[in-house]
Amino acid sequence: MTTVLLVEDDPAISEPLARAFGREGYAVRVHGTGKGALEEVAGADIIVLDLGLPDMDGLDVARQVRSRGLTTPILMLTARSEATDLVVGLDAGADDYVTKPFRLAELLARVRAQVRRASGEATEDELTAGQVRVDVAAHRAFVGSRELQLTTREFELLRVLVRGAGAVVRNEDILKEVWGEDPTGTQQTLQMHVTWLRRKLGDDVDAPAILLAEGAGYRLA
Ligand code: CA
Numbered sequence: 624m625t626t627v628l629l630v631e632d633d634p635a636i637s638e639p640l641a642r643a644f645g646r647e648g649y650a651v652r653v654h655g656t657g658k659g660a661l662e663e664v665a666g667a668d669i670i671v672l673d674l675g676l677p678d679m680d681g682l683d684v685a686r687q688v689r690s691r692g693l694t695t696p697i698l699m700l701t702a703r704s705e706a707t708d709l710v711v712g713l714d715a716g717a718d719d720y721v722t723k724p725f726r727l728a729e730l731l732a733r734v735r736a737q738v739r740r741a742s743g744e745a746t747e748d749e750l751t752a753g754q755v756r757v758d759v760a761a762h763r764a765f766v767g768s769r770e771l772q773l774t775t776r777e778f779e780l781l782r783v784l785v786r787g788a789g790a791v792v793r794n795e796d797i798l799k800e801v802w803g804e805d806p807t808g809t810q811q812t813l814q815m816h817v818t819w820l821r822r823k824l825g826d827d828v829d830a831p832a833i834l835l836a837e838g839a840g841y842r843l844a
């Protein structure tokens with residue numbers, strides 16, 4: 624059984640969420656403090672982590688989880704949608720984030736994606752473009768033999784670009800496929816994710832050679 628560790632101090636959020644996770648068939652452990660949560664992280668399959676906790680910063684919870692060598696997926700719940708805050712969160716070890724207020728269906732989809740990725744459940748085949756290889760089934764991506772640590776969105780973005788490698792994939796098509804109905808899927812968000820993805824691909828952000836902006840879209844060279 625998949626165990627979700629829900630770290631959230633606001634019962635108005637944690638109670639309905641815990642019920643929803645239960646309906647999804649997950650075992651749920653709820654903690655309102657970072658310290659309490661850290662005592663139970665080892666048994667969790669995924670951690671849904673609020674950043675604003677009463678005893679410590681959620682980012683420090685993420686850092687401590689990673690410093691213990693745990694690769695458990697971490698989904699941040701954040702009220703901060705600023706790009707820099709998200710970068711800090713992802714650097715702290717989070718795999719993905721949902722900005723409050725979020726839609727329940729979206730959060731559940733993100734949790735499912737992370738659980739699937741972590742368990743390596745099969746979904747599709749493998750895609751390659753030059754040095755870049757996307758193992759869709761295992762939800763893993765590589766440049767040569769180096770594995771990329773990607774968030775769910777970055778992975779989806781790379782998958783779409785590798786699939787269309789050599790051609791321009793139009794912004795609207797990327798947004799539709801990677802963000803779907805999510806209102807945070809804007810031109811600006813896409814640009815931000817492309818920047819992060821370039822960095823992880825080892826591409827020069829200022830003079831990109833791998834991922835080219837083509838005005839109307841992006842092309843993986
Ligand atoms: Ca909070």
